[in-house]
Amino acid sequence: MKRTSRPGNHSMCVQPMFLIGTYDENGKANFAPITWLSATSDGERYLIVVSMFGGKKTRRNVQRSGKMSANLVSVPMLPLADYLGSFSGNDGEKQGLSHAVSKGEKLDVPTLDQSPFVYELAVEKSVVTGESETFFCRPEHVSVDERVPFGEMGKGLDLTMLDPVIYSGDYHTLGKHLGTIGDFL
Numbered sequence: 001m002k003r004t005s006r007p008g009n010h011s012m013c014v015q016p017m018f019l020i021g022t023y024d025e026n027g028k029a030n031f032a033p034i035t036w037l038s039a040t041s042d043g044e045r046y047l048i049v050v051s052m053f054g055g056k057k058t059r060r061n062v063q064r065s066g067k068m069s070a071n072l073v074s075v076p077m078l079p080l081a082d083y084l085g086s087f088s089g090n091d092g093e094k095q096g097l098s099h100a101v102s103k104g105e106k107l108d109v110p111t112l113d114q115s116p117f118v119y120e121l122a123v124e125k126s127v128v129t130g131e132s133e134t135f136f137c138r139p140e141h142v143s144v145d146e147r148v149p150f151g152e153m154g155k156g157l158d159l160t161m162l163d164p165v166i167y168s169g170d171y172h173t174l175g176k177h178l179g180t181i182g183d184f185l
């Protein structure tokens, strides 16, 4: 393998794309794509880690309310996600593409009816690094398309059934489901 040097960036921290849903101070729902999303643990429970930069509306809404939804973007949702990432709620309500919105099942957060996988997240702690803020969140509720088998720790989950958009700087779809841990011993 002959490699060549490239500028360092995060493009190999490849992410499924999520739309973060928040309410503003007037109860208006706002969604924006945030792909800096990961997981960690506090020793007892899992935490979902969501990172945002700048003065975007989503960040301000999370700072105020302490909660958000994270709605997985499936391939049919890509035009909506691309649109929601191209405009800021700071400049007015994003009404360019219609999207059906419900309230979370456990938390007071807006969720997208079209999404096949939704986290409802309560912020436990946040850390500021320069222009960015990273929120460590407790998943208070998870709902998944009822047709998709979903076991403990995601075992047996065939991600291809959720048809997620994968983001690395460009948009991709997922390849094949290859098996589970231990299938290759």
Ligand SMILES: Cc1cc2nc3c(=O)[nH]c(=O)nc-3n(C[C@H](O)[C@H](O)[C@H](O)COP(=O)(O)O)c2cc1C
Residues within 6 Å of the ligand: 017, 030, 031, 032, 033, 034, 035, 036, 037, 051, 052, 053, 054, 055, 056, 057, 058, 059, 081, 082, 084, 085, 086, 087, 088, 089, 090, 167
């Ligand atoms: C594919 C994609 C991924 C993005 N990922 C992030 C991210 O991880 N963190 C972030 O702060 N902004 C991210 N953005 C930028 C916001 O979505 C964008 O600034 C949006 O307009 C913010 O809207 P708001 O002001 O209504 O919150 C992303 C945008 C796109 C299109």
